[in-house]
Amino acid sequence: MAARTKRLIVLAAVLVACGAGSTLQQSAAQQPASQSPRRIVSLVPALTEMLFAIGAGPQVVGVSSYDEFPADVKKLPKVGALLDPDTERILALRPDFVILYGSQSELQAQFARAGIRTFVYRHGGITTVLETIRDLGAATGHQAEAAARVRDVQGRLDAVRARVKGRPRPRVLLVFERQPKTLREVYVSGGRGFLHEMLEIAGGQNVFADVDRESVQPSSETLISRAPDVILEVRAAGLLEEREVAQEQGVWSSLSSIPAVRNKRVHFMVGDYLVVPGPRLAQATEAFAAAIHQGARK
């Protein structure tokens, strides 16, 4: 997948060099079709966000069933997602560029046969996210904006690092899923992936940093023995009513020996920006920092 992307970049670079007098500032309409896609379909919500962030929004003609952000995507046709991509619908949109998942290899082959460029989503940490923004910028002819976005994000992350430097680093448990109103089936961030990295940048010490996995499902016993000082519960959506939040917070009271529970440091955060590995991860990191260090300036 990485090789393919790099090939696309090399191809783009070669074509740019060969094109007489072409510069990076050429508008999309003037660039040869092979460099600048005009009809993009994206099956990956995080990458859709990136497209809009780097100015390729107008080229997007179809998104996945799970796309929510930005608001513009709500008007766009939905073409399925990881398990149920609707090939017919995608083809009916006459795309010249399709973003899909690495595991969708058959789909990739189909599009290759149809002569449609594909871009494969690589899952990884913050570095991978930023690389992907740049790669998308190159693939869609928005290198400058992509670079700018990446600098923005890096700048904001650096700012957070600076703010939390020197402060004590509490042990944090980052919960991103569990059964409602009970402490069963708790899924937390392990020591790998963008959630973990955001947590660490925000000045927290992931209590499961030693587990080299993105997602861990700890038992009640493990939760008690890891004894986090702060618990962050992040959700993409739902839990908007205060009463519900209070109820869910209350569920932790049975594990009262956990310092986070005793000291009432269980924080609920809701918003899809928190769990999408995309351009808004700086915002998420800032939110983490605020919750962890309660009172830190935004």
Next chain:
Amino acid sequence: MMSLTAQHISYSHGRPDFALRDVSLSIARQSLTGLLGPNGCGKTTLLKLLAGVLQPDRGEVHLDRRALAGMPRREVARQIAVVPQETHPAFDYTVMEMVLMGRHPHLGAFQLEGPDDLAIARDSLAATGTAHLADRSYMTLSGGEKQRVVIASALAQAPHVLLLDEPTASLDLGYQLEVASLLRRLNRERGVTMVLATHDLNLAASLCDTLVLLQDGRVLAQGPTRDVLTPAMVHQLYGVDADVTFHDRAGHLTVVPVGRR
């Protein structure tokens, strides 16, 4: 006094071709009655109706003048026992366990077998000559042994009436004679009323003092064996030309089919 009577019973189970129509019969106490007829004529169904396992659509079955339908199942089971054609337990019970199951109607809801029940069970095994098999697994027995154990299990119910469905159908000749003589002995020594459903004319002739002939779900004839078992009846029932003669050495009637007519 009549022991077990069926009065104008009809039964169809929703299938008009498999029906018993207006069957009336009386089984005298301590008699050995044979229920004869071709396969499919309703013998097994009639036995089930006589045992109270099935309820007739019309008519009633009476045990000593009491309607079976009104009696609790346990009480019926204390009087009437059935030896079915085949017994296939789903689990590997021992012979003793199989026989003890016959004590169920005599036990209370949460009662377990006591020494009395064990004694009765052993006695039943002894009566059928299977006492030495008590701890063996039922499934490992030969056909004849299995049949005798099932009879023992029925005997353990201490019934007054024993209904048997083709008791010798799957047995070798030797075992056939064994079971036949066992039944005769039980009838004579313990006074157990018996009703035998069979298509084996010679078995019926050797064992039964009374016969009931069934054809197409109706009673063709019933009465003492020597009166009912005639060439004419055999022909009417089976469409076969047969000689029915008294065999001196055997000591009973024998039926020898000669040809189809």
Next chain:
Amino acid sequence: MNEAILVDRAHASQPIRTRLALTIAGFGTLALLTCVLAPLVGSTQISLARVFDRSIPFEQNVDAQIFFVARLPRVLAGALAGAALAAAGVVFQAMLRNPLATPFTLGVSAGASLGAMLAIIFGVSVSLGPFTSVPLASFIGASLATALVYWLATSPGRAMSTSVLLLAGVTLNSFFSALIMFVQYIADFAQVYRAARWLMGDLDVGGFEPIAAAVPLTAVAFGLFALLPSSLNLLSLGADAAAVRGVDVVRSQRLAFFSASLATSAAVSLAGPIGFIGIVVPHLVRLMVGVDHRIVLPASTLFGAAFLVACDLLARTLLAPVEIPVGVVTAMIGGPFFLWLLVRKG
């Protein structure tokens, strides 16, 4: 005709009362010991002295919290679910006259799984007393499946035919499985993972509420089980053979069906569909005590409790700190067990 699996036993015709008393004493002790010792062992080292040290306030006593809040409910859930599934297995096997029947044969677990899937995928968040969404939805699904099978297999006043029951169960299993597949297809990836995880079983109930929800249901089921044992032996001979020995077949079958379905529903709603308990435990017990259901039922109940608690112990300590789902452990034991039975038989 189903072949019973032959059992090698040198059985003296000991009076059943003695055997029953000895069996209950023996298995009861085993179950008790397992339940008492299991909370002492786990992936974290705890000190028993600290656990029971009253001088430390509960909120600060990590050892006590691990023992009383994490491990004890887990052990109790395991005992409850194990006992319920093993007993249900025995009852279904007798009723269906097939030693290979399981509590899941008639589709109860498929219904429970569908209920749980729907709750997970639609992110339902309700609670009814001690019942939270997923267990509640799971129980409703199981009850629906039970009702459907009952309706398909019963005619008024008639005994249920075992072949019709089995067919109804197979039908329901297929139907619900198809629905489950469909629901998973339209769900998003994370939810599909959670659904798959639920199907592997999970005894980590995290508190006493889920147990409080399951206890009344299993208590009713066990109360009904207590009425069954003598008729189970007879039912396993066949409906006619049982009727002729004085069993009210219609009543006994319905009692057996509902009590076993209720026990299965409660266990699956509590802990997910943990497989093999309902078939391995009755088989092992029969190998030890014979096939008389009056002994096998109580023995399996007690042994089932001990067995599942032991499996869960393995699940949470074998690869600590990673936990193996308990259903995986029971499957890894169950598979080879049946292979061994098969080889033995040959």
